[in-house]
Every structure is written in C-alpha cells, then in structure tokens.
Amino acid sequence: MQKKRSWAEPYKIKMVEPVYMTDLNYRIKAIEEAGYNTFLLKSKDVYIDLLTDSGTSAMSDRQWAGMMLGDEAYAGSRNFYNLEEAIQKNYGYKYIVPTHQGRGAEHLISQIMIKKGDIIPGNMYFTTTRLHQELAGGTFVDVIVPEAHDSESTYLFKGDIDLDKLEKVIEENGADKIPYIAMATTVNMAGGQPISMANLKALRELTNKYGIKIIHDMTRVAENAFMNQQHEEGYANTPIAEIVREICDLTDGATMSAKKDALVNIGGFLALNDEDIFDQARNLVVIYEGLHTYGGLAGRDMEAMAIGIKESLSDDHMRARVGQVQYLGQKLIDAGIPIVKPIGTHGIFLDAKKFLPHVPQEHFPAQTLSAEIYLDSGVRTMERGVVSAGRDKKTGEHRFPKLELVRLTIPRRVYTQAHMDVICESVCEVYSNRENIKGLEMIYEPEYLRFFQARFKKR
Ligand code: P71
Helix, strand or coil, rough: CCCCCCCCCCCCCCCCCCCCCCCCHHHHHHHHHHHCCHCCCCCCCCEEECCCCCCCCCCHHHHHHHHHHCCCCCCHHHHHHHHHHHHHHCCCCCCEECCCCHHHHHHHHHHHHHCCCCEEEECCCCHHHHHHHHCCCCEECCECCCHHHCCCCCCCCCCCHHHHHHHHHHHHHHHHHHCCEEEEEEEHHHHHEECCCHHHHHHHHHHHHHHHEEECCCCCHHHHHHHHHHHHCCCCCCCCCHHHHHHHHCEEEEEEEECCCCCCCEEEEEEEHHHHHHHHHHHHHHHCCCCCCCCCCCCCHHHHHHHHHHHHCCHHHHHHHHHHHHHHHHHHHHHCCCCCCCCCCCCCEHHHHCCCCCCCCCHHHHHHHHHHHHHHHHHEEEEHHHHCCCCCCCCCCCCCCCCCCCEEEEECCCCCCCHHHHHHHHHHHEEEEEEEEEEEEEEEECCCCCHHHEEEEEC
C-alpha cells in the first residue's frame, strides 16, 4: 500500500522580511506599556505575529505585478471593472460596491436593510458585524447549533444553523421584523468552523418559505468550501471554485473582507443580486467610502484583489493553507493542550477556561493567556473571549461568552513549518507554568469594540 504523501506549499519564496527575537526583560516592559493588550504592541516588538490573518497574507508575484497596473483615475478605473468581473465570474453576484474593508460593507448593508426594532438572526456574532447591526437599530440573535459553543464537541460543521431555533425566532417576531439572516462561511468566533452545504440548502428552503433574504459574510468562503470538499458527502471530487459558487448562489448578497481569503492587505466589497438594494448602496457608499468605482481603495488595490480572488480558489493553495493550520493544531492536541476541536481553517483557538481554570472569567483568562504567550516568546495572539464580547446593550453588564478563547491566527503564505514548531513549544512552556499565572484587571475601557484599545494591569 502506498503511504500517505505529505503536502507542501505550491510556491517558493522570492522575498523575505526579517523578524527579530527579543529577550524576556524587553518583553516584560513592552507588554506592560501595551496595557497587557496585544493590539497595543508595536509590530517591531513581535517575533511571530498571529494576531490575525486579516490583511497579513503574502501577495503573489502576479498580485504585485497587478499593483503596477493600477489605474488611479478618480472615476471608472479599469481595475474596478476587472474586480467586478472577477466577482461576477467566481462568486456569481450581479452587482458590486467596493469598500475599504469588510466593515465598510457591513455598514452599508446594515444602514440600508435594518430598521429600528429589527431582529437579525445569524450563525454566531462577529464583533464588527453585530455592532453595525446594533448601530442601525437592530438586535442580533444567535441561532448557531449548540455544538458551536462547546470547545470539546467534534461535530464537523459547527457553523451550521439550528433551523428549529431559527424558525421559532421567525414565528415569534414575524418575518417582517427580520430583514435578513446573517450567514457566515466559516464562523470566526466559533473557531473558524464551517457550515455544511446540506444546512445551507435547508436554510435557503426555510427562508424562501418566509420570504427572508440571506446576506452572506463570505470573508472565508473558500476555506469553508475546502472543509465541505474534505468532509461532506458528495463533494470530495468537486473543485473548491465550484463549491464556492454553489454557496454564493444559495444567498442573496454578501459582505466581504478581502483581507482574508482574497489575499490582499486591504479591501472589501458589498455584493448584491437585488438591483434596488444595490442602487441604495451605490448611493450611500459615496458618503462614507468614496465613489462607487473605488470605495476607498486605490486602483492597484482593486487589481490585487481581482487576482487574489482567483488564487484563493485554487485547490492546491487551500490544501497548503489549511494544512498548515491543521499541522499546528494536531501538534498542540498531541501535546495535551486544550484547543477548540475540530481544528478550524484560519487558526488555532486555545480554550482559556481549560488552560487557566483557576482564573475566573471576570479576570479575563484569554486576555491573560495571550499576554503570557507574548511574554514567553514574542508570539502575538488575540483574545476572543469576554473582552471581545463587550457589554450587553441593555444591561451594560459584561457579556460572558461560553467560549473564552485565545486565537493563534495563521496568515496565508507567510510562515513556515519551523515557525509552527516554535509556536507550539512556546504554548507548551506556558502550559507547564500555568498554575503560577494570575488574571488581569481592566483599567481603561473604550465605548466601542473595547478589545482594540482596552488596558489592563496584573492582579
Ligand atoms: C479578524 C478580523 C479583523 C478584526 C476585526 C475585528 C476585531 C479584530 C480583528 C474581520 C472580519 C471577519 C468576519 C468573519 C467581518 C470582518 C470585518 N476579522 N467578518 O478575524 O473575520 O472585516 O476587518 O475587513 O473590516 O482578525 P474587516
């Protein structure tokens, strides 16, 4: 029998950017100055940067060549038309409005479709998405399957929607109070977990019955399609590009942060099939982002995005991208580290409640763990727990999410397997010293999206 062969990156490295290791005393000072918040660290003080996979990927030589073809006309840049064509061809949506990044698109769709008192059900919240829904007067209601809130459950499609729960929400509120279902492909806050095609098809049927639209957060749609291909019956031989198209065809419109899947450092868009909503979006974008043929982007950014979209749909690319994430995840599992299972597509999520069981949630265990990993090795990670969840809109109390996580997010095409080994060693080192770790106290809290700028001190 032939042994299973290893995968490797479908590219070689042409240009490198040096990174520097610091010593412990230096890092003690740096994290203290940053108020124990990894968002406030300077990038020069970071050795391996796993804060996010957003805008941090390496562009290809083709994308860089595309940058040189930037048509920087104020209106009607040829790069806009290339982008429009790439979106229409690969994702199938009819109309597009470019935006500077994902939240620009979320802003537009929320302002256009949500009225005061509306309910927006979705497969788990995302920070910026929910805030834009709330600012427009809506209330987000989580209808993801319960498995998604359990870091131990090995259910393969934790991004699935609990359709019974959703139907109850519709019946209780009335379909006219629900402007759309917010459906994300791979659910970031659940650990980068995919939604199944079967669930999405059933969702489409249910929403058709009530005449409700589906707005797709397609930020990591190709990664979702990779998981459908790997694990869902009937998709093993379907190319990722086809699965992506099938997903988009089941929805009515989409917001995209192209800084993830689409391999660019900046950019996003709103894509729609409804001409009337598109008309409104095309008008609104000129207030907040820029003319509807650039939406806050340079021509060269739109060109890089058009090329990145095509590259993101390659099966070889995705096998290496998710393969690297799975390599790190499996190493951590083998070392006995508590992580969210199954391993997701864009990063590894440490379960901070299990990692630091002696630190109560009001002492911010994930924030604490993230700071400790930086102290150990200069590896920068991100809190995705009570700090990210923020305060309840009505009561003003902390929202205590079931998942209290530290995300080790892997940028695309940036780090090597040796980096993954070093990261694993650092997490293991912190784990072996976990009993000595104490929590944090919040000493500064901004009003919106507090995790970006909050400051802490040691208890
Ligand atoms: C990530 C980000 C970037 C981020 C955003 C907020 C807090 C911390 C980091 C951004 C997403 C996303 C999904 C599913 C919309 C956006 C917003 N993710 N939907 O994971 O993951 O896009 O950042 O381009 O505005 O680090 P934007």
